[in-house]
Amino acid sequence: MIDLLASRSYFLVAFLLSGIGTYMLIGNGNLIKKVIGMNVFQTGIFLFFIASAFVKGGSPPLLTAPEPYVSPLPHVLILTAIVVGVSLTAVALGLIVRIYDVYGSLDAAEIEVVADE
């Protein structure tokens, strides 16, 4: 386990970044900051994917097949995941606008008090 983490230290960084994102998500009362936390959390995972494709001294197989070559697949996948992430953020912000119109606040605790009445 230790060997694995030593050779793949980006695992830890990805986890740390996702952890910070999760903390923002839970710890912040402000809805907008919650969405930012969600983005940080996702970014941690995206970076994990991209880092996993790194090969020392490698280059992308564009016209020739270099040795060693870097697999372009993770980048393509993350491009898709980023698009998904952008759509999610857009929907979340749209919902927050609706919530602000109704309750006049962006603070989760305050909204809960108003919503329960």
Added chain:
Amino acid sequence: MSDLPAMLVAFPMLFSVLVLLAGLVRQDSGWPVAAVGAAVQVVAAAVLANRAFEETVTYVVGGFSAPFGIELVVDGLSATMAVLVAVVALAVLAYSRVAGPRSNAFYAVYLLLVGGLTGMSITGDIFNMYVFLEITGLAAYALVASGEGGRSALAALKYLIVGTIGASLFLLGIGYAYVATGTLNMADLSAQLLEVGYGDPLVQASFALLVIGLFVKVAVFPLHAWQPDAYAGAPDSVSAFISALVSTVAAYALIRIVFTVFTIDFLQANPEARSLLAAGAVVSIVFGSVLAVSQTEIKRMLAYSSVSQFGLVVGAVAVANETALLGATIHLVGHAVMKGGLFLAAGLIATATGARTVDDYAGLVQRLPLGAGAFGALVLGMVGVPPAVGFVGKWYVALGAVEAESWPLAVVILASTLLTLAYFARILERMFFREPASTDAGSAQVSLGMKATVVVAALAAVVLGMLAFEYGQLLEPTVAELLA
């Protein structure tokens, strides 16, 4: 018609755009176009299922053959899900013509959700499954928010945040599996994972992340928090549609991940993996029921009931033998029909009499015999009274647990029937044996489509129960292959 699997995903999305375009020409053309789309989907799914039950249909997308390109694989289990999605979508659409949110944007998102769910059911590529999972999620968040007022927007935001965390964990699990094997095709993954070794921490971590990510989407107990708010905050037709399908297809994905990607040998090599599934199942069944008993609002109670019922399905996955998996599939279909029907019936009752809490249901049979009758029949089916489909599913799952000699799980599964009775009995008692409450706020008109859908759901719960044994025989080769 060899392109049928791809068409099955493309049709709803195409019609989703058509709804918006038709809405530009004539404001009220949204519903007819959406209905045509849903009907086409039913026919296409039925034709495909007819072929898939004979032999597994595979389709290569865009000419890039597997394991490099995306592959669509339709076996008996996927075909069941595709047909279920199409049929429930058409039925709820019939209900929502008068009852539901009635904008063209609503119908467009509705069809998008159908496309996402169908895609999840028939894809053979694990990253493709993530994309469809997110399409499903996005459409579901938007639909939950389609109710009036702030409550539905709040519920949708909560659903969005929790759902995104679940989907992101799923994505991280895919990442681990990809780092370990370098492939994303499900069939290829199962072969490559065996080569890497089931004891490899990467493979184990990947399993844990994929399963926990899906636990969020299925709403297994400690990860269920989004679900009651989302179901209770959404408009009636939306809660029926989402409760019937979204968690169901996520549970299907769980079966796919556990048995197609990781295979039963992985479960045998890692007892902890099986414990994770069994623990989720037991906690969900017990706490879902306990929380359901303490609810006063009908829709919230039905939502907690879903937590408990999906515990049963996860339990069947943990048992992992043919009988239990057969039971899980039948219960998935049965739960979709009955729970969707219950939400529709609750919506019908609320529209006709204004009753939304358990106490409001007192003496309902005298005020609204049709609604009370359908609700009662569906409740009995849910509890597991034969010949309803709820009985057959639970029976097979329990039998599977006994066969596998996993006694603690078997006891909980058998007890789940009593637990289900615990929260439904008080409604039955109020509906049929109490004097009517005086809060008669009967206002809105109940349409023929609403009544018909509720009655059809109640009848389907009984008829499916009678057909379940024959369906079980049809599905047997697929289940045997899953466990091979």
